[in-house]
Amino acid sequence: TLGIRDSLPPREALRLRIRWVQELQVRLVREAARRLAVRGGLDEPSKVGLLRWPELIEALEGGPLPGDLKERLPRAASAPLPDAFRLAEGGVVVAERTAREGEGQGVSGGRATGTAWDGTGPRPPDAVLVVRTLDPALAPLLPGLAGLVAQTGSPLSHLAVLAREFGLPTVVGATDAVRRFPPGSRLTVDGTTGDVQPHAVEPHLNEPQGDLR
Structure with a gap:
């Protein structure tokens, strides 16, 4: 340390x-x-x-x-807070969205394309870890990742600090990232601009393509 x-x-x-x-x-x-x-x-x-x-x-x-x-x-238990929000008059929580859905804040520079992974199941060789929060318990998963995307977090987050140490492209504050980038989807992460772009997954030639008649 x-x-x-x-x-x-x-x-x-x-x-x-x-x-x-x-x-x-x-x-x-x-x-x-x-x-x-x-x-x-x-x-x-x-x-x-x-x-x-x-x-x-x-x-x-x-x-x-x-x-x-x-x-x-x-x-009393309340609904989870939105990933990004502001307090309106009277302390009312108002959800906010980034200028473009899926765009967040880059906290560790670099650009990488890989396969979305939620931290469970088989790990793709080009895994981009997509999570809701930057839980410090995820630190052992960082080595070997292609990128990291989180719905919440900041440059101060412990995992963000470690990501910079590893030179791992990382974006936080990516709206609805877990929903938008399910495991197996392809995406490009720009840890400098905060941009996260999905890509269409091309089917393999040997996979059934449906009735072509």
Whole structure:
């Protein structure tokens, strides 16, 4: 990890450090929940998300948990947020689309053509990984890919940083990419402009072509 960090440009190194801090914060809260559960005050570790930050600090320092914690309820589940959106007046979520469907933001330069792959099943030799989110757990799949396309993400995403390190053409914010580029489809990824273009898949000559009469 130190070698990768030292070889990155200063701006990328700063972004990587910010990402590390965010990941450490998640681990910190999970460990805090575990300790409070072991102590017996927190009956369900998942309820740590119902605590305000000062309440969490006080509990970790030996203080009591809020008396109304058992009555607190998590926010009602809502529909997943659009890949790109803005907040209108009153906090209403309004979906936004890019200037052209399928076009996104290039976060790792280069251009490549390959076969769409969703990370499951047989991997094509020229695989372009197409996913909804840049899950850090996908990092082991990066070596050998022809390209990477995601519906969400940013240049700050951990996977985007790694993609630049691998020299892997990568586009994020590609609207409806998972639907538009199903496994097996052909596409060209431009990690500089953010353009993602599908191609018609030509049938093999030995495949049945239907009734030609």
